[in-house]
Amino acid sequence: MHSDLVISQTDGRPMYLQIMEQIRQRIAVGDWEQGKEIPSIRQLAVSLRVSVITVKRAYMELERDGIIVTQQGKGSIVASDPKLGAKLYDQELDKHIDRVAQLGELLGLTPKELASRVREASDRLTKEYS
Numbered sequence: 466m467h468s469d470l471v472i473s474q475t476d477g478r479p480m481y482l483q484i485m486e487q488i489r490q491r492i493a494v495g496d497w498e499q500g501k502e503i504p505s506i507r508q509l510a511v512s513l514r515v516s517v518i519t520v521k522r523a524y525m526e527l528e529r530d531g532i533i534v535t536q537q538g539k540g541s542i543v544a545s546d547p548k549l550g551a552k553l554y555d556q557e558l559d560k561h562i563d564r565v566a567q568l569g570e571l572l573g574l575t576p577k578e579l580a581s582r583v584r585e586a587s588d589r590l591t592k593e594y595s
Contacts, residue, residue: 493553
């Protein structure tokens, strides 16, 4: 399986976090299906030209989060959870909402003003897709 993951040297985040984010995205959109084998730690390290330790850390974190399952000697697979894609999107949304709240705080917006801005953005999107 070719990973198609890309590590950016200019991204300020650690490489293992970049790997985790891209794997989560692949799973969320259905590119990597539940129960399917994912690249081995060694394969992905070679493909991305990073340390095996970096990929191992990403896989350990993903396993801890219930995103993948690793069996000694058999490799890693995408966890078989019918709600996994939705769960990943929900986690991603939470991160964006947290960032919106931080920006609103910096701008001095009240929670009501911030909610109104979010509602307006949602209304614009609804109109675009209608």
